[in-house]
Amino acid sequence: xxxxxxxxxxxxxxxxxxxxxxxxxxxxxxxxxxxxxxxxxxxxxxxxxxxxxxxxxxxxxxxxxxxxxxxxxxxxxxxxxxxxxxxxxxxxxxxxxxxxxxxxxxxxxxxxxxxxxxxxxxxxxxxxxxxxxxxxxxxxxxxxxxxxxxxxxxxxxxxxxxxxxxxxxxxxxxxxxxxxxxxxxxxxxxxxxxxxxxxxxxxxxx
Ligand code: FES
Numbered sequence: 001x002x003x004x005x006x007x008x009x010x011x012x013x014x015x016x017x018x019x020x021x022x023x024x025x026x027x028x029x030x031x032x033x034x035x036x037x038x039x040x041x042x043x044x045x046x047x048x049x050x051x052x053x054x055x056x057x058x059x060x061x062x063x064x065x066x067x068x069x070x071x072x073x074x075x076x077x078x079x080x081x082x083x084x085x086x087x088x089x090x091x092x093x094x095x096x097x098x099x100x101x102x103x104x105x106x107x108x109x110x111x112x113x114x115x116x117x118x119x120x121x122x123x124x125x126x127x128x129x130x131x132x133x134x135x136x137x138x139x140x141x142x143x144x145x146x147x148x149x150x151x152x153x154x155x156x157x158x159x160x161x162x163x164x165x166x167x168x169x170x171x172x173x174x175x176x177x178x179x180x181x182x183x184x185x186x187x188x189x190x191x192x193x194x195x196x197x198x199x200x201x202x203x204x205x206x
Contacts, residue, residue, distance in 0.1 A: 102170040102193040105129040116199040117141060118160065132189040143189065143202050150174035150191035158204040159185040168198040181206040
């Protein structure tokens, strides 16, 4: 395509070509304005791209920021409670203090009860802040156990003094025995703290 500036220059140095240059310039301007540049704006596809990404990227399941700290309180930013332990055992009660278990008895308030281990043929004194399983093991009894957390029945025994086992012991969060089994005297020795004298048959499961 002819450059209009070149045409004008040619016209200046060659006067007879002025008319021809003017006509040529006019033609160039006319053609350019009619054809345009050929450029057309592209369609805005940003919404389409965003929708595609939203449908193809899987949902993430990050916790909400407010749920990161134990108890849902803000400000901690996911801090682990004192002690550093994680999991269900580290849960705190509302108010932020750990619950006291039946074994949390100050030494000057400890009481002892007579517990007859029938199969072992011995009666021992068991402190009310010590589980039956630990007390029996300290005497050298070979007693069954697995989790030591009240979450299986490996350590189960049966109190044969009559009535509900919880008339004689307090369980620290046992999760396996139902009311009927407790009524029959069954206990989980790993989490059972004595509150009275009684006789027990170890190695007895419901
Ligand atoms: S050892 Fe599992 S409940 Fe006692």
